[in-house]
Amino acid sequence: SEAGSVGESVNYKITGIDPGAGIMEATERAITDYELDKWDLVSGSGAAMTAALKKAYDAEKPIIITGWTPHWKFAKYDLKYLEDPKGSYGGEEEIHTIGRTGLQEDLPEAHQILSNFSWSEEDMGEIMIAIQEGEKPEVAAQNWVDANADKIAVWTDGVEKVNGDAIKLAYVAWDSEIASTNVMKIVLEDMGYKVTTVQVEAGPMWTAVADGSADASLAGWLPLTHATYAEKFDGKFEDLGASMTGVKIGLVVPSYMDITSIEDLQE
Numbered sequence: 002s003e004a005g006s007v008g009e010s011v012n013y014k015i016t017g018i019d020p021g022a023g024i025m026e027a028t029e030r031a032i033t034d035y036e037l038d039k040w041d042l043v044s045g046s047g048a049a050m051t052a053a054l055k056k057a058y059d060a061e062k063p064i065i066i067t068g069w070t071p072h073w074k075f076a077k078y079d080l081k082y083l084e085d086p087k088g089s090y091g092g093e094e095e096i097h098t099i100g101r102t103g104l105q106e107d108l109p110e111a112h113q114i115l116s117n118f119s120w121s122e123e124d125m126g127e128i129m130i131a132i133q134e135g136e137k138p139e140v141a142a143q144n145w146v147d148a149n150a151d152k153i154a155v156w157t158d159g160v161e162k163v164n165g166d167a168i169k170l171a172y173v174a175w176d177s178e179i180a181s182t183n184v185m186k187i188v189l190e191d192m193g194y195k196v197t198t199v200q201v202e203a204g205p206m207w208t209a210v211a212d213g214s215a216d217a218s219l220a221g222w223l224p225l226t227h228a229t230y231a232e233k234f235d236g237k238f239e240d241l242g243a244s245m246t247g248v249k250i251g252l253v254v255p256s257y258m259d260i261t262s263i264e265d266l267q268e
């Protein structure tokens with residue numbers, strides 16, 4: 002059938018990202034929900050996924066990736082989400098900031114700034130696209146900070162500068178979180194903090210906040226994407242609220258593929 006040709010055309014493989022990402026768990030759930038018995042989810046990394054996407058797209062070949070919004074790929078390529086009638090990927094998601102318990106007591110000014118942190122898909126997109134076009138993450142973030150003092154002033158409104166307090170931010174190398182973490186590093190440094198950032202996989206990121214070896218992370222995708230981590234560490238972290246709403250995860254394909262739904266992948 003038409004759908005089978007799609008499966009054969011990609012060797013029944015979905016190109017995923019790092020194995021600990023919530024989108025990978027959601028995709029395994031989709032494979033079960035839609036009975037995609039012949040399909041396999043290939044894990045790798047965000048960078049490997051976007052490299053595979055570029056290769057396929059430039060050759061106008063079929064590819065199915067685990068995709069999310071916000072991400073620069075939608076600005077660079079003509080892509081679409083496959084409809085998810087069974088809701089394996091949930092609905093509207095949010096990016097939350099999470100902090101270790103005790104953060105408010107130990108680093109009250111940072112707790113306030115991290116709780117105030119909120120920006121738009123466009124704000125993040127500017128930085129992601131600059132990085133994708135070759136800018137260093139810290140330079141792209143500094144350029145955005147320099148051009149958006151008014152937005153940052155809202156985050157730091159009424160907060161006193163500190164004198165060299167140390168703070169550690171954990172994140173995963175997703176393009177969205179590379180952007181946000183580099184911005185927050187600069188904002189906290191400008192407020193007097195000595196900031197270190199640690200890039201780890203999703204599981205170790207949540208573990209680091211829960212065991213206090215990291216002070217905070219800007220990479221909590223909730224309510225569904227990181228539900229397993231949030232449940233596992235319930236009571237061992239503080240949710241400092243959403244820095245962005247209206248985000249999304251799902252299966253994404255180039256618009257030149259004539260499928261519209263995950264159901265089209267069934268035999």
Ligand SMILES: C[SH](C)CC(=O)O
Nearest residue numbers: 022023024069175222
């Ligand atoms: C790939 S999304 C940024 C986050 C996740 O799937 O865990």
